[in-house]
Amino acid sequence: MYVKSIKSAIWSVLLTVFMTFPAMAHFGMVIPSDTMVMQDDNRDITVTLSFSHPMEMAGMELVKPKIFAVSANGKKQDLLGFLNPVKVMDHAAWTVQYAVKRPGTYVFHMEPQPYWEPAEDCFIVHLTKTVVTAFGDDEGWDVELGLKTEIVPITKPFGLYKGNVFQGIVKMDGKPVPYAEVEVEYYNKEKTAHAPTDYMVTQTIKADKNGLFTYATPASGWWGFAALNTADYTIAYDGREKDVEMGAVIWVYFHDWK
Amino acid sequence: MKCIRKILTLGIIFTFTWFGIADAHKVSIFAWVEEDTVHTQSKFSGGKKVKNGKVEVFDTKGELLLKGHTDENGEFSFKVPKITELKIVLDAGMGHKNSWTLTVGEVHEGVSATDASKPVPSDLAENRLLSYHSGDDITNPSSPPDDVTTVLSAKDVEAIVARQLEQKLKPLTRMLADAQESGPTAGDIFGGIGYILGLVGLGVYIRYRKDDRRR
Numbered sequence: 330m331y332v333k334s335i336k337s338a339i340w341s342v343l344l345t346v347f348m349t350f351p352a353m354a355h356f357g358m359v360i361p362s363d364t365m366v367m368q369d370d371n372r373d374i375t376v377t378l379s380f381s382h383p384m385e386m387a388g389m390e391l392v393k394p395k396i397f398a399v400s401a402n403g404k405k406q407d408l409l410g411f412l413n414p415v416k417v418m419d420h421a422a423w424t425v426q427y428a429v430k431r432p433g434t435y436v437f438h439m440e441p442q443p444y445w446e447p448a449e450d451c452f453i454v455h456l457t458k459t460v461v462t463a464f465g466d467d468e469g470w471d472v473e474l475g476l477k478t479e480i481v482p483i484t485k486p487f488g489l490y491k492g493n494v495f496q497g498i499v500k501m502d503g504k505p506v507p508y509a510e511v512e513v514e515y516y517n518k519e520k521t522a523h524a525p526t527d528y529m530v531t532q533t534i535k536a537d538k539n540g541l542f543t544y545a546t547p548a549s550g551w552w553g554f555a556a557l558n559t560a561d562y563t564i565a566y567d568g569r570e571k572d573v574e575m576g577a578v579i580w581v582y583f584h585d586w587k
Numbered sequence: 588m589k590c591i592r593k594i595l596t597l598g599i600i601f602t603f604t605w606f607g608i609a610d611a612h613k614v615s616i617f618a619w620v621e622e623d624t625v626h627t628q629s630k631f632s633g634g635k636k637v638k639n640g641k642v643e644v645f646d647t648k649g650e651l652l653l654k655g656h657t658d659e660n661g662e663f664s665f666k667v668p669k670i671t672e673l674k675i676v677l678d679a680g681m682g683h684k685n686s687w688t689l690t691v692g693e694v695h696e697g698v699s700a701t702d703a704s705k706p707v708p709s710d711l712a713e714n715r716l717l718s719y720h721s722g723d724d725i726t727n728p729s730s731p732p733d734d735v736t737t738v739l740s741a742k743d744v745e746a747i748v749a750r751q752l753e754q755k756l757k758p759l760t761r762m763l764a765d766a767q768e769s770g771p772t773a774g775d776i777f778g779g780i781g782y783i784l785g786l787v788g789l790g791v792y793i794r795y796r797k798d799d800r801r802r
Contacts, residue, residue: 368687373707401710411708428709432617432628435710465615465685468634
């Protein structure tokens with residue numbers, strides 16, 4: 330009896346320690362109101378930028394990003410000046426209205442200001458992007474923006490059904506990152522998804538030796554893929570140099586099969 | 588027996604090839620208005636340009652206004668024939684067909700060029716954006732430029748109303764269009780026949796195989 334209670338005490342301590350760790354991954358978010366703008370759709374799309382733990386719907390402050398731009402048809406356009414402040418998950422976020430007028434593949438991307446995370450004793454910078462296509466065009470979805478770190482899609486990142494696999498190559502300074510770690514989370518917008526255990530809030534996969542990762546989605550909705558690496562620079566905080574977690578994030582929408 | 592196998596094989600091949608064609612290279616046409624000219628661009632999915640594709644332009648009553656062919660770059664342009672909704676139909680041959688509809692609002696807007704009054708950034712407003720960002724004297728950079736207000740003429744108002752009306756009526760138009768499209772297409776019919784032949788063939792095959800075994 331005595332032994333049993335000690336055992337259970339140890340178990341509960343262990344559980345508490347381990348359970349708190351795997352949960353809650355940070356995700357930069359760039360979410361458009363439409364991913365495939367068709368002839369009869371509203372051609373003014375709304376793109377929302379935020380920073381959160383998307384599966385648990387816990388928001389964090391996103392100060393005005395350093396860069397927010399769209400690349401389409403070989404041209405890059407700065408949208409930073411058009412951002413309007415909003416609240417997402419009760420925290421500061423940003424939104425922009427964008428009128429899509431021509432066919433093309435529009436890649437929206439954001440570089441936030443470094444975010445100080447005391448719990449991890451490091452800064453977090455998530456270079457986040459998403460792809461919107463319009464009016465029948467479907468070229469250029471695999472374009473590499475040339476960011477410091479980036480997920481280059483191998484799967485066309487729109488027009489996907491739930492259950493489809495998503496594949497991408499993790500790159501840092503233009504080169505594939507072998508065995509890069511990729512965290513995957515669902516944007517639990519309606520709070521309908523419940524993870525049976527804390528291990529299942531964020532799913533983690535690793536790329537192969539060519540930096541290629543694969544993930545099959547179990548549900549329709551927005552899925553975020555964050556490839557995390559440590560930057561080759563540090564940022565001073567309280568007189569000490571701190572590591573910077575460089576994330577390459579892509580958001581992809583998966584549709585219901587009807 | 589041989590004959591049945593043939594039917595079965597043909598049925599299966601027919602079914603699969605028929606469905607295959609439509610999806611492998613879908614065709615699309617896009618049109619926009621610049622001043623008094625309508626520009627169109629036609630592509631196959633994957634980006635290949637449609638060369639020498641037939642383009643026909645209809646009004647709301649379905650009356651053919653003009654026709655032409657796409658050039659080497661998949662483009663075909665024409666002067667706005669009249670201020671009306673324009674349905675532009677591309678026929679790239681081999682059953683590759685698609686259309687793009689320009690609303691009265693868009694046609695009018697293009698002709699009267701009131702586009703600059705829209706405060707929303709778009710893929711067309713580059714110059715304005717760049718000049719906006721290079722200005723140092725802007726006090727509140729987080730709001731869209733409001734210095735581009737223009738005096739609206741009666742024509743502009745008309746165009747805006749037309750556009751709004753179009754927007755509101757869209758669900759209705761779409762419903763109508765859907766209703767028109769709900770009948771089976773040639774693809775459905777031939778595919779269906781293929782299925783039936785295939786299934787009949789399969790049934791007969793299984794039946795005869797049983798007989799074969801008994802023998």
